Amino acid sequence: MSATAQAADLADYLPVRTLLHLLAVFTLVLGPHVAxxxxxASVAIAALLLWRAxxxxxxxxxxxxxxxxALVLVVLGAVFASFGxxxxxxxxxxLLCLMGSLKLVELRGRRDVMVMIFLMYFMLVTHFLYSQEMWTAAYLLLSCVAITALLIECQHLGTMSPRQTLRKGAVMIAQALPLMLAMFVLFPRIPGPLWGLPEDSGATAHSGLGDSMSPGDIASLIASDEVAFRVRFEGPAPAPAARYWRGPVFERFDGRTWARHWTQPPPLPADALHYDGTALRYELTLEANRKPWLFALEMPQLAELPKDASFNLNGELLAAKPVDERLRYTLRSNPRFSFAPPLDARDRERLTRLPRGFDPRSLALARQWKAQGLSDAAIVQTALRMIREQNFVYTLRPPTLGxxxxxxxxxxTRRGFCEHYSSAFTFLMRAAGIPARVVTGYQGGTLNEPGGYYVISQADAHAWSEVWVDGRWQRVDPTAAIAPERVERGLGAAIGAAEGLPGYLADRAPWRDLLRARWDWVNAQWNGLVLGYGPELQQRFLERFGIDDVRKMILTLTVLLVAGMTIVGFVLMRRAAPAHAPDAALREWQRLLRKLARRGYAPRADEGPRDFIARVLSARPAWRPLLQPPLELYLRSRYLDTPDAAALAMLHRLVRTLRLPA
Amino acid sequence: MSASVASVLQSLNQIILGKDAPLRLVLACLLARGHLLIEDVPGMGKTTLALALARVLGLHFQRVQFTSDLLPADILGVSVFETATGGFRFVPGPIFAQLVLADEVNRASPKTQSALLEAMEERQVTTEGETRPLPEPFFVIATQNPAYQLGTFPLPESQLDRFLMRISLGYPSAEAERQLLLERERRDLLAELTPTLAPAQLVALQEQVRAVRTAPALVDYILALVQRTRELPGLRQGLSPRAGLSLRRAAQAWAFIEGRSGVIPEDVQAVFAAVVNHRLIVAAERDGAATSAAEILAQVAIP
Structure with missing residues (x-):
């Protein structure tokens, strides 16, 4: 290495402390990606970090x-091998995270750190691909502060303590917030999720009801306290026991698993549903679930379906495409209804079909009921009575079944969860020749008092049956027969604490409930105002300010940006100006000096005003009456006396009217 | 220029010929209640200057010739036993005068030097547990022979700081020297001088000097100058805050002599070298102290 190169390296030398800070910030930035x-890849990144330290x-x-x-090629190959x-x-x-970590291997000086810093700002954004929740935003903001602090540290190597750089970074980020908000509000929105990459949909698991149901499926859903959807009723809410949120309907059974129909059923004819009683209007905000089904309180009015949604013969409300982003729609439902789609012989055969060679005892039992000459309605009641009276237990942890x-x-075993009951009941009905199917969805929901809306979480997932009796579909919930409190007061009430409820359900301290409710409300606001701020909301918001087209908005954006920068620049300039602004006397004096300079007389920097004028006068004695009075006024105003307005005014007049003769 | 100050200067100019500028500095130093260090080879008229000053201002004058065996008591005074009264009586030393000429101060031992310098600073003398104030006004002119000689103790930097100014009279101009040789003995002329100022008037003038205005703009200039000395690579040590205060005081006195109610930058420039030169510690062996004050002035813009 030549001497000059060595010197250059030294000039760019990086303190160990800064490097360790860099590693810490890098860990902070990449941390959440471990999931x-x-x-x-996580192991490789950790190894690179450790190696560098x-x-x-x-x-x-x-x-x-x-x-x-070679390392770069290996990483490329490994990523390709992993993902194709x-x-x-x-x-x-x-790939981005790995390449960023590889940069550590060639990190030498400050320039590389700058590259790393800008890389980290970029990598930070990738977190939004995975989560757009409030805490994510908060975490990213904090990471941003940390990166900025590192940037500041690099600009002032060794002169600022971490506390100082962090504080300065926080201040700078805080200063950037108004601009961020303005950009957020004004930047033109495109429809669709801002962060979702379509190629990868499905990669992130979203819990929710699936398109089939086996024993244990719903019980495992209960373990999650994720929100399924939120509902705001326009009028009074129906009683908990009436809140059946209808979802996918299963009619194929293979002895273990219930699944949906092979093909999409056709839309329901308008005359198949008759409504009774008063309708309830409500707004439902569905979390993304990557499935096409929408949930609705039984039964929605067909006249007011959400855009692009359809209601099919099985009573499923389906969206045109999987729900990949939070969806808000308004529905009108009647809790009292008559659901009577046409049912021909083929349908009847399909809806009573059972797999061959399974469950002989149940089959025999149901056939025996039928043989006794019981009516369909009586068979339903007999089955329910059997469940109610024969020591059945409603439990989250049923034994595994063969x-x-x-x-x-x-x-x-006689121990089961809602899917066991609905499955067994539907089986019995079919065995007795009654068309029956399993309906899944949610039941109940918790009122969020601060927000005045209902939260329906995965814990409210439920399965019940529907049987064709008296020429229409009727809902039968066998779970309600064994555990009526489940449908009336929710899962927590139906299952004792000893059962090992999920922690969030077992702990019913009132303050925790309230806290949870408040948190959910805050989240709902975040979802509605921040994440839900799409093209429509933006347009509505901007219209309030009289901005109704994009061009106007870009104009506004430009004007605001320019105005903002001008204000910032002005403030900075004011701050950079010397502590003592030049006083009035000095300003007048400098004007006089400019006039003298035009005649070729300029003071040296260290020349006092008296000496300077004396020098000028020694060359141009004729100017004495012109220059002596302003000099005296200047000295008086600036040095001899406390400034007085009269002297300043006089000085101003003298300087302004000063004409130096040739 | 105030009349009394003008007449004092005029009288001094009759005795010390062709030295108007140093004389003004001496007067400024006196008016600023500072002490003066004169650095000159012998025979330049240091004693004559001190005598003339004492005479013109009507001050009680004492001269102490510093030697290597001079003891602090020789300057400050001693208590002697009096058989008549059976008690001790304090016999004041030569320092109890309004104008003290400490000749060749660098010949005495550091102990004696520090006794003098302490008295200068405190304007009082403490011996045997008793504190006695020195007369008012109190002005010390110390002389020092710049040529380093064997058996001398050059004043350390910290002590030099106690002197408001250091000047040297230097050789007179040819014209002045000719006149000096033509005219009568200076000492005879001295005897004919009449005091133009009473000591009480001098104290009053000193009070007026304190009241001379230093505007914020001027303070900025002093600060810039002081700051510059701290940045200069050629200096081992910059000016202390005390030096800044001294600079302001000296400039006030100069402005007062000039008859101004406030200090202007030119006043600072006039006293700068005298106030600053003995306080600047030049890093390299560069006998450039005198020029370096001028250099500093040239490098600092007047705000």
């Missing part, structure tokens, strides 16, 4: 260019 990256401590040599190039591509949400993020799951449940 999304493949394990090997050690290399600096121990003064190890940097790897050669060849090795670095190097673009897309997770693959791209993985091949003949219905038989085992009905005659041996």
């Amino acid at each position: 999304h990256l493949p394990v090997w 050690y290399a600096t401590r121990r003064q190890w040599r940097m790897p050669s260019k060849l090795l670095r190039a 591509r190097i673009s897309g949400q997770t693959a791209g993020t993985t 091949r003949d799951s219905i038989d085992e449940f009905l005659f041996t």
